[in-house]
Amino acid sequence: MTTSLSKNQKGAIGEHLVAAKLLEQGLDVFMANMSINNSKAYDILAVVPDNLTTHFIQVKFNSTKYFNAGMTIEQCLDHDYLSQHIVGPWIFVDGSQKDKYDFYILTRQEVIDLLYQSHDWYWNHYFRTKAISSKSPAGFKLIWLQGLSEGVTNNHEAFINPIANAKERWDKIK
Numbered sequence: 001m002t003t004s005l006s007k008n009q010k011g012a013i014g015e016h017l018v019a020a021k022l023l024e025q026g027l028d029v030f031m032a033n034m035s036i037n038n039s040k041a042y043d044i045l046a047v048v049p050d051n052l053t054t055h056f057i058q059v060k061f062n063s064t065k066y067f068n069a070g071m072t073i074e075q076c077l078d079h080d081y082l083s084q085h086i087v088g089p090w091i092f093v094d095g096s097q098k099d100k101y102d103f104y105i106l107t108r109q110e111v112i113d114l115l116y117q118s119h120d121w122y123w124n125h126y127f128r129t130k131a132i133s134s135k136s137p138a139g140f141k142l143i144w145l146q147g148l149s150e151g152v153t154n155n156h157e158a159f160i161n162p163i164a165n166a167k168e169r170w171d172k173i174k
Helices: 007-024 079-085 108-124
Strands: 028-031 044-047 054-062 066-072 090-097 100-106 137-141
Touching: 007 028, 007 044, 007 054, 007 090, 007 100, 054 066, 079 108, 100 108, 108 137
Parallel strands: 054 090
Antiparallel strands: 028 044, 044 054, 066 137, 090 100
16 A cells, blocks of 8 residues: 555545445445545444344554554543444454455444453553553554454553454444
């Protein structure tokens, strides 16, 4: 992938890649950002034609093995905030490898659990010599989407990942 693309261009690529994959799964797809200027809660509406189940899907694209969550650490530590603002599944597009994209799919509850637990760990179980701001951007490591945990180090306690590998789990969008 060309690194000179803007953040918005990369995001649009991710959204279109996800839309194509959802279409391959037999779902009807509506791109929210085509009519709403960067909808915050979701990027794609996907409808299962057989039962008309509608999924409000948030797409996150990366090119660095780290995904920005679009919220702060403070917001991730607030269960009520997460429950109100995470409205459906999230699909992560890993574009860190040249000409290859991997997709990781989390249900709404998995997103809430991973955001809360990973940021609780980062905020409360890291041994820091310098304070961080609760207003700092929150995010996901690719390894967490792959179902991996993090062991104890001199810098932090262990992080036990609440999810299993989410790679290519299109069955979660049914």
